[in-house]
Amino acid sequence: MTRVFTDTVLAADIAEGLARVKTLFESQLTSPFPAVNDLCRHVERYRGKMLRPTLVLVSGLAFTRETESLRSEHSIIAATVEMIHMATLVHDDVLDDAQVRRRGETVNFLRGNEAAVMLGDYLISNAFHLCSRAHDPALNLRLGEVTNTLCEGELVQLSRRHDLSLDENTYFEIVRRKTAVLVGASCELGAQLAGASTEDVVAMRQFGEHLGVAFQIQDDLLDLLGDEATVGKSILRDLEKGKLTLPMILHIARTHGAPRARALEAIEAKDSVALRDALTASGSIDAARAKAVAIVEEAKRGLPQTQRSHARELLLELADRIVARDA
Amino acid sequence: MTRVFTDTVLAADIAEGLARVKTLFESQLTSPFPAVNDLCRHVERYRGKMLRPTLVLVSGLAFTRETESLRSEHSIIAATVEMIHMATLVHDDVLDDAQVRRRGETVNFLRGNEAAVMLGDYLISNAFHLCSRAHDPALNLRLGEVTNTLCEGELVQLSRRHDLSLDENTYFEIVRRKTAVLVGASCELGAQLAGASTEDVVAMRQFGEHLGVAFQIQDDLLDLLGDEATVGKSILRDLEKGKLTLPMILHIARTHGAPRARALEAIEAKDSVALRDALTASGSIDAARAKAVAIVEEAKRGLPQTQRSHARELLLELADRIVARDA
Numbered sequence: 156m157t158r159v160f161t162d163t164v165l166a167a168d169i170a171e172g173l174a175r176v177k178t179l180f181e182s183q184l185t186s187p188f189p190a191v192n193d194l195c196r197h198v199e200r201y202r203g204k205m206l207r208p209t210l211v212l213v214s215g216l217a218f219t220r221e222t223e224s225l226r227s228e229h230s231i232i233a234a235t236v237e238m239i240h241m242a243t244l245v246h247d248d249v250l251d252d253a254q255v256r257r258r259g260e261t262v263n264f265l266r267g268n269e270a271a272v273m274l275g276d277y278l279i280s281n282a283f284h285l286c287s288r289a290h291d292p293a294l295n296l297r298l299g300e301v302t303n304t305l306c307e308g309e310l311v312q313l314s315r316r317h318d319l320s321l322d323e324n325t326y327f328e329i330v331r332r333k334t335a336v337l338v339g340a341s342c343e344l345g346a347q348l349a350g351a352s353t354e355d356v357v358a359m360r361q362f363g364e365h366l367g368v369a370f371q372i373q374d375d376l377l378d379l380l381g382d383e384a385t386v387g388k389s390i391l392r393d394l395e396k397g398k399l400t401l402p403m404i405l406h407i408a409r410t411h412g413a414p415r416a417r418a419l420e421a422i423e424a425k426d427s428v429a430l431r432d433a434l435t436a437s438g439s440i441d442a443a444r445a446k447a448v449a450i451v452e453e454a455k456r457g458l459p460q461t462q463r464s465h466a467r468e469l470l471l472e473l474a475d476r477i478v479a480r481d482a
Numbered sequence: 483m484t485r486v487f488t489d490t491v492l493a494a495d496i497a498e499g500l501a502r503v504k505t506l507f508e509s510q511l512t513s514p515f516p517a518v519n520d521l522c523r524h525v526e527r528y529r530g531k532m533l534r535p536t537l538v539l540v541s542g543l544a545f546t547r548e549t550e551s552l553r554s555e556h557s558i559i560a561a562t563v564e565m566i567h568m569a570t571l572v573h574d575d576v577l578d579d580a581q582v583r584r585r586g587e588t589v590n591f592l593r594g595n596e597a598a599v600m601l602g603d604y605l606i607s608n609a610f611h612l613c614s615r616a617h618d619p620a621l622n623l624r625l626g627e628v629t630n631t632l633c634e635g636e637l638v639q640l641s642r643r644h645d646l647s648l649d650e651n652t653y654f655e656i657v658r659r660k661t662a663v664l665v666g667a668s669c670e671l672g673a674q675l676a677g678a679s680t681e682d683v684v685a686m687r688q689f690g691e692h693l694g695v696a697f698q699i700q701d702d703l704l705d706l707l708g709d710e711a712t713v714g715k716s717i718l719r720d721l722e723k724g725k726l727t728l729p730m731i732l733h734i735a736r737t738h739g740a741p742r743a744r745a746l747e748a749i750e751a752k753d754s755v756a757l758r759d760a761l762t763a764s765g766s767i768d769a770a771r772a773k774a775v776a777i778v779e780e781a782k783r784g785l786p787q788t789q790r791s792h793a794r795e796l797l798l799e800l801a802d803r804i805v806a807r808d809a
Contacts, residue, residue, distance in 0.1 A: 190641035284626025299611025
């Protein structure tokens with residue numbers, strides 16, 4: 156798969172595209188008020204993998220002739236999806252009472268929940284304003300639909316916190332809404348703006364949604380198995396806050412009596428070693444990991460043929476990286 | 483001014499318009515998840531005066547011939563501005579740790595801050611989605627600008643909490659952003675959608691912004707002087723949370739030594755009687771009230787001539803009611 160990076164034209168196209176996205180992101184969030192700018196500069200430190208904007212650009216390039224360039228709307232949508240994502244991170248940290256994100260302190264920890272709530276609102280508002288700058292009502296409508304669904308997923312998840320009866324189906328329903336729709340829309344809109352056929356646009360959305368679900372399962376595994384210094388945020392946070400993760404849901408479904416109780420006690424005691432042992436013994440960790448890999452394979456199988464084959468290969472590689480990452 | 487209500491055609495137009503707005507508002511917030519719907523039905527109880535949608539409709543009617551009707555976009559924008567307003571109420575209650583709103587318990591008090599944060603996000607997202615249903619990119623762009631400004635105002639206000647050096651100019655800068663721009667946009671867009679001239683659209687925005695500022699000063703006065711049962715929310719809340727209100731800013735500017743200290747001690751002790759006495763003695767309450775009345779008069783003087791004169795008279799009456807209200 157290293158072959159992809161020997162396509163220097165593609166690599167340059169992506170690097171240029173991401174640079175434009177960063178510029179757009181920063182200029183959109185420039186305010187006359189230092190108090191506002193300070194908070195925005197803090198949030199920009201959260202920007203890590205830039206997975207969603209990368210998917211917009213690569214999905215766009217996949218359906219663009221090598222002699223042609225991406226449209227300016229690609230940059231707008233790429234920066235918009237990243238800004239929506241940032242808003243969810245800022246508000247998620249309030250919901251989770253999180254102190255650390257990307258090895259730095261969270262806005263809520265540094266400046267209080269009030270500032271974090273309002274900063275998240277400012278990011279959501281700017282995301283919609285930025286998207287409107289594309290002057291295409293269909294984009295606004297689609298992204299509004301996506302964020303409606305995303306918030307619904309968060310609200311349903313909240314209503315089921317500490318609910319041990321949460322089953323696998325409901326878990327996937329929540330994750331599809333909370334995480335997968337935005338990743339799906341990134342691939343979908345990237346391809347659509349490049350003029351892909353309706354059929355390919357739908358296939359790209361499905362590809363992205365599968366990636367989003369696999370991404371969430373990998374996050375669940377990192378919450379359990381990750382090294383705090385590498386992941387850059389607190390471990391066991393999801394479980395402590397009563398969010399059932401896939402390994403835990405599988406463990407509850409597979410065990411009764413003492414083994415189930417041991418895992419719940421380990422969460423209570425914040426004993427990550429005991430929890431890992433319990434979930435390893437029940438095979439729940441392996442089963443969750445296998446599920447994530449299977450979903451990535453399904454995504455790759457469904458990836459349509461594209462105009463530019465190296466971009467397609469990069470999409471396949473990005474899919475693999477989702478379940479290989481340790482941060 | 484009772485003459486307005488003898489214009490039964492106008493009254494019927496407004497009542498019909500508001501009924502359409504309510505229907506649109508409720509249908510937009512219908513989710514397949516009971517957990518989401520429960521929260522939305524709770525928020526609909528906050529809907530009180532419907533000032534902003536009323537201003538959209540009346541501003542629209544003012545520039546519409548009596549033989550013609552409002553456009554469907556008027557209902558969309560009216561419901562959108564109300565939804566944006568509801569989102570700010572829900573998040574403001576989180577910021578203010580408020581327990582009571584419109585004589586009912588707040589979402590944060592009933593369901594926790596997490597649910598209130600996410601419900602507010604759901605309302606913002608749905609507001610933008612609803613607005614996109616008008617398929618007019620200029621509307622999205624304008625409302626995105628409005629909510630960016632609104633959030634900036636909130637962030638600046640937050641950064642100045644408990645800051646006794648906050649002066650009148652900064653207060654008005656915050657209030658213009660936090661409260662007035664949305665009211666201004668309601669009048670502006672109502673008129674614009676009805677085909678008013680650019681000059682009249684600008685004048686309508688200014689009219690609305692003045693109303694918004696006067697509205698906030700009246701809110702400040704009610705926080706100090708209001709009867710809890712009538713206002714329907716906690717009194718002295720703003721001051722307790724370190725938000726300087728106009729009467730308090732004027733008092734700080736007018737007093738030194740003991741009279742200033744007495745007011746600050748009264749806030750600390752939640753002694754509303756002592757606080758009223760101190761601010762009455764310094765003339766700060768009368769001065770704030772006079773300011774609100776002067777701003778309403780300025781608004782009324784700037785109101786342009788319109789197509790339908792009874793609608794214009796109603797706008798003048800709505801302006802007067804802003805400073806006459808006790809809830």
